[in-house]
Every structure is written in C-alpha cells, then in structure tokens.
Amino acid sequence: MSLRLLRLAVVTVCVLFSAGVGAQSYQEGEQYRRLEPPRPVAHGDKVEVIEFFYYGCAVCYEAEPQVVRWLAQAGGRVQFVRVPAVPRERWAGFARTYYALETIGELARLNWPLYDNHHFDGRRLDEEPNLLKWLSANGVDAQRFREIRNSAAVTAKVEAAKKMLKDYDIKRVPTFVVGGRYVTSVRAAGGVDEVMQVVDFLVARVKSEK
Numbered sequence: 001m002s003l004r005l006l007r008l009a010v011v012t013v014c015v016l017f018s019a020g021v022g023a024q025s026y027q028e029g030e031q032y033r034r035l036e037p038p039r040p041v042a043h044g045d046k047v048e049v050i051e052f053f054y055y056g057c058a059v060c061y062e063a064e065p066q067v068v069r070w071l072a073q074a075g076g077r078v079q080f081v082r083v084p085a086v087p088r089e090r091w092a093g094f095a096r097t098y099y100a101l102e103t104i105g106e107l108a109r110l111n112w113p114l115y116d117n118h119h120f121d122g123r124r125l126d127e128e129p130n131l132l133k134w135l136s137a138n139g140v141d142a143q144r145f146r147e148i149r150n151s152a153a154v155t156a157k158v159e160a161a162k163k164m165l166k167d168y169d170i171k172r173v174p175t176f177v178v179g180g181r182y183v184t185s186v187r188a189a190g191g192v193d194e195v196m197q198v199v200d201f202l203v204a205r206v207k208s209e210k
Contacts, residue, residue: 031198032184039168039180046079047203050177052170054085055094056126060174061119063192064112067174070196078203085173086162093126099157100149106140113138179206 028034041048051067053060071080084095097114101107117134118125125131132142148154168177175185176195182202189195 026198026201031188031190032182032202033188035168035177035181035183039177041180042079044079047077047179047206048079048081048177049179049199049203050081050083050164050168052083052085052165052168052173052175052177054091054173055097055114055118056091057173058119059186059192061115063174063186063195064115066192066196068112070200074200074203077207083161083164084158085165085170086158087165092158093128095158095161096149096154097125097131099154100145103148103154104140104145110135110138110140176202178202179209181206181209 026032055061071078074080082098084091084098086092086095098107101110101114114125117123123130123134125134128146132146135145136142168183170177170183172185172187174195175183176199177183178199179202182205184195184198184202186192186195189198
C-alpha cells in the first residue's frame with residue numbers, strides 16, 4: 001500500500017473533518033459535550049486537560065503542532081495529560097512505545113520525531129523491528145527499551161489507558177477532556193486549526209466555574 005493510501009486508511013479509523021467553526025459559536029452539544037457525571041480531577045489552580053491520541057492516527061499527527069503551540073501559550077494554566085488510546089489490541093503497540101519512552105526519559109525528545117517519521121517518512125514504527133532500528137539510530141539502547149516496553153509496569157499503564165478510554169466514553173481521536181467536565185474533538189470543533197481554540201474556551205469556562 002502506498003503512503004498516500006495508508007494515510008487515507010488511517011484517517012478513516014481516526015476522525016473526519018467537518019466545516020470550520022467560528023470562535024463565537026461554541027455551543028454545548030455541537031463543538032463540545034458535557035461529561036455526566038463529571039470525572040474526578042486533581043485539586044489545584046491548574047485545569048486538567050487530557051488528550052486521547054494514537055500515534056498511528058494521521059489527524060493526531062496533523063494536530064500535534066497545534067497542541068504544542070497551544071501548550072506553550074497556556075503556560076501554567078493547565079495540567080496536560082496524554083493518554084494513548086487503545087480501543088483495539090492492534091493499537092496497544094504504540095501505547096507501549098509511548099509509556100516506554102516516558103519511562104526512559106526520552107518522550108519529550110522523540111514524541112514528534114516518532115509521529116513525523118511514521119507518517120511523513122513512512123517508516124512503519126508500529127512494527128517492532130522498524131521501531132528498534134529507528135530508536136538505535138536516535139541514540140536509544142534498543143534492547144533496554146524492548147525490555148521496558150514489554151515490562152509488567154508498562155503493561156499496567158496500557159491497561160489503565162484502556163480503562164480510561166471506556167470510563168470517559170471516548171469514541172475517536174484526537175479527543176480532549178477539559179477539567180473532567182467537557183469533551184471536544186477535531187471532528188466536533190470543525191478541524192485541526194479549530195480544536196485548540198475550543199479547548200482554550202473550555203479551560204476558561206472551567207476556571208470560571210471553580
């Protein structure tokens with residue numbers, strides 16, 4: 001399968017775009033929905049924002065630069081949490097990769113290159129031999145990484161991620177949960193460029209409700 005067809009196939013299991021949405025037209029039931037009942041969050045001044053994502057999702061890849069820019073602007077207002085989505089077992093490999101990178105302290109450095117090399121360069125980093133070769137080329141001890149990726153600790157984190165996906169009733173990625181109260185997604189917001197504007201709106205709303 002060509003890279004172009006692969007991207008199209010991945011998009012169909014992620015999320016489809018709808019028309020753009022104006023910043024003044026955010027309405028519950030349209031650009032976002034309310035979680036009932038609200039989910040518990042850590043207490044404090046920061047608003048919790050959870051992103052459910054999948055490295056194999058082309059839309060998550062497109063959204064990532066927007067997420068990074070928004071986080072730089074959000075500063076200390078939010079507590080940002082990424083949760084790799086595992087709605088089916090074949091997605092678990094990338095979840096294991098995420099938690100293994102987190103464990104060895106390489107997530108910040110390799111998060112974007114993983115997205116970019118998988119999608120743009122077509123290196124199929126969801127396949128372990130390709131992943132280990134890529135990691136070695138990026139200065140990571142591939143054998144140690146493999147052991148951690150298959151460890152009981154990482155397995156427990158993947159199982160917790162599966163449970164969160166069900167508990168928050170997440171149907172597509174990327175999806176954002178704000179303050180344990182509101183949910184939005186690229187599809188609901190109207191596109192990759194719009195979704196973080198909706199997230200920002202919801203952060204302000206949660207702040208005003210505290």
